[in-house]
Amino acid sequence: MLEMKGKVAIVTGAARGLGRAYAVNLAKSGAQVVAGDVRDCGGTIEEITKDGGEGLAVKLDVGDTGSCEAMATAALERFGRIDALVNNAALYGGLTSARADQLEEEEWQQVMNVNVTGVWRCAKAVIQPMKDSGGGSIVNIASLAAMHGLINGAAYATSKAAVIGLSRTLARELGRYWIRVNTVSPSAVMTEGTSEFMGDRLERAKEAIAAGQSLRRNLETDDLVGTVLYLTSDASKFVSGQNIMVDGGTHFL
Numbered sequence: 001m002l003e004m005k006g007k008v009a010i011v012t013g014a015a016r017g018l019g020r021a022y023a024v025n026l027a028k029s030g031a032q033v034v035a036g037d038v039r040d041c042g043g044t045i046e047e048i049t050k051d052g053g054e055g056l057a058v059k060l061d062v063g064d065t066g067s068c069e070a071m072a073t074a075a076l077e078r079f080g081r082i083d084a085l086v087n088n089a090a091l092y093g094g095l096t097s098a099r100a101d102q103l104e105e106e107e108w109q110q111v112m113n114v115n116v117t118g119v120w121r122c123a124k125a126v127i128q129p130m131k132d133s134g135g136g137s138i139v140n141i142a143s144l145a146a147m148h149g150l151i152n153g154a155a156y157a158t159s160k161a162a163v164i165g166l167s168r169t170l171a172r173e174l175g176r177y178w179i180r181v182n183t184v185s186p187s188a189v190m191t192e193g194t195s196e197f198m199g200d201r202l203e204r205a206k207e208a209i210a211a212g213q214s215l216r217r218n219l220e221t222d223d224l225v226g227t228v229l230y231l232t233s234d235a236s237k238f239v240s241g242q243n244i245m246v247d248g249g250t251h252f253l
Helices: 017-026 042-050 065-079 106-131 155-178 192-211 224-232
Strands: 008-012 030-037 057-058 084-087 136-141 177-186 243-246
Touching: 008 017, 008 106, 017 030, 017 042, 017 084, 017 155, 030 042, 030 065, 030 177, 057 065, 065 106, 084 106, 084 192, 084 224, 106 136, 106 155, 136 155, 136 192, 136 224, 155 177, 155 243, 177 224, 224 243
Parallel strands: 008 030, 008 084, 030 057, 084 136, 136 177, 177 243
Antiparallel strands: none
16 A cells, blocks of 8 residues: 555755655655755665666755756656656755854744745655646645744744645645645754754753653654655545644653
């Protein structure tokens, strides 16, 4: 049921970390994968093709509408359809770690543009192709921070809460076209972005995060892959509008 053979999946923010893991594992499940990022996705495509998969790297700036539309066009020109979108691209690692009253408005607006409006732009770009194909799945990556709050990360936490609201609205609007929209909310995953955001507080933060979980170890990229594969595949064909927590049992819905 997690088989993705014959499906075309787009993953944003796919050059490294979680996005790369999603792209590689979608390809292993049989999907043809479009990997988009402001960074070079060559390494992601190399990993996909060495295992016999098929992928396409595209330069993608989710802060630009034209770039998002070009991504969808490239997918259609290469593979002829779009069945799944994993909206993973977001600003996180390079953000200022500061209390809300110390944040600069420019950074706040930049986070909203990428983390919220960028998700909307990418979803908007794939909706018509999904309608044309008879349906599809959009998976938006949110965060535990949306429910739990994030000290020194007000812009990030707010943006991820907005992603959940957007996803639920899209789920209601698009269900008539058999387009499903769900969110996945992880706690801090041990990626490059988390290391960059935490800086010299990383080890202390890792201990505190694990101690607050029912499953007491830090999340790794592989811990998210199964949930994303489930939501993009036909195994979840009657699941929409949901926010799935992958946080080691920190926040119970």
